Amino acid sequence: MHQINNSCNNQTTKKINTEQIEQIIKAIIAGKYSWACVLILRFCGYNPIDYIPYRTYIRLLKNNCLVENSKSKDREKKEVFDMNSNWIRL
Secondary structure: OOOOOOHHHHOOOOOOOHHHHHHHHHHHHOOOHHHHHHHHHHHOOOOHHHOOOHHHHHHHHHHHHHHHHHHHHHHHHHHHHOOOOOOOOO
């Protein structure tokens, strides 16, 4: 009896969905290649800390996650303050 030991077959491979691919492509187009690598590692099920120095990883998170969150907050503020008045002017 032969036992085949394929470590590749033992790992469950994760598929990257189209939304995740779009995020990776946007990062590449923006010239954020390190961030694209972090996204690829995350989406494939790997921990980026295992492959990228901790300080670099934290810097990438701060520069990308916090910037994206602040942009969405700015949009929300604009939506709140751009409300049209329903009052009748005399």
